[in-house]
Amino acid sequence: MFWIEKFRPSSLDEVQGQERVTEILSMFAKGKNLPHLLISGPQGTGKTVSVEAALRELYGETWTDNVTIFHTADLMEQGRSYLETDETFVHLYKPDESFLSNLKRAINTYASIRPINAEFKVLWFEDAHTLSHDVQHALRRTMERYSATCRFVFCTTHASSVIPPSVHDVSPCSSPRSHGTRSRAGLYPSLIHWRSGMWSARMNSVCW
Numbered sequence: 236m237f238w239i240e241k242f243r244p245s246s247l248d249e250v251q252g253q254e255r256v257t258e259i260l261s262m263f264a265k266g267k268n269l270p271h272l273l274i275s276g277p278q279g280t281g282k283t284v285s286v287e288a289a290l291r292e293l294y295g296e297t298w299t300d301n302v303t304i305f306h307t308a309d310l311m312e313q314g315r316s317y318l319e320t321d322e323t324f325v326h327l328y329k330p331d332e333s334f335l336s337n338l339k340r341a342i343n344t345y346a347s348i349r350p351i352n353a354e355f356k357v358l359w360f361e362d363a364h365t366l367s368h369d370v371q372h373a374l375r376r377t378m379e380r381y382s383a384t385c386r387f388v389f390c391t392t393h394a395s396s397v398i399p400p401s402v403h404d405v406s407p408c409s410s411p412r413s414h415g416t417r418s419r420a421g422l423y424p425s426l427i428h429w430r431s432g433m434w435s436a437r438m439n440s441v442c443w
Contacts, residue, residue, distance in 0.1 A: 247288045250281050256436045257285055264292040267354065271378065271387045273363075275394035276438030282390045285438075286359065294353060301356040303345045308362035310338075311370075339373045346381040355384050363389035364396035371398045394435065 244250045247257040247264075256274075263269045269289075274282045290298045303323065310317050315334050318324040318341070327341045342358065350356040360366065366374070375398065378387050389397055 244281075244284050244288060245291070247285065247292065250285050250288065253281050253285060253438050256438055257288075259436065260285060260289040261292065264289045267293065269293060269355070269357065269386050269388075271382075273389045273391070273394060273397060273435040274438065275391050275435070277392060280438035282438055283361065286388055286390060290357060290359075297351050297353070300351045301353050303356070303358050305342075305358065305360045306362070307360050308365045311365045311367065335369055335373070338370060339377075342374065342377055343380075346377050346385045350384065355386050357386050357388055359388045359390070361390050362392075364391040364393040366397070368398065394437065 247261045250257050272286075274286060276282055290302055294301050305323070310321075315337070318328045318334065318337050319330075324337070324341050327344055328337055329340075332340075345358060346356075348356065374387070378385075391397055
């Protein structure tokens, strides 16, 4: 086992250097009311591990049943071949349809599945900046349609490459606020703010 996996944080309390971000994520998880999220920052700043820890706290033992993870970098690079072989998509793949049509159907299918012992499920997109604009526009419509029973989480190293959703009818969160705070290392601020219908958090300092 690699050192980084052996000592991988399993809870938000174990994530170091991103106190403000993990505080907000913990608040969402404990309140059982996660909004759509955009989490950005350089590689190694704890985006993935923080989201996973928050989802574990939110759902408990059923977290893997209520979360669908899309590894979008591989998906967009490999295209149809990825849809043909990945277990997330293979049972939904139709060879006579385009890549975009297949992907849209898969996303809509997972978004429409009823959550297990929860009010909503989560679709989690890693490396969301690799999603094409066509896919992102399709996602906006899906977010609007299923916002009552499905939340969308986007992790990215380039937040500016992710198109924000429409402000109306997509936000399950109540009121927007802005937060800025210094990380434990005191090097860069971790920013959390409202961005056109979703909470956006940026992680800048290496946290573990």
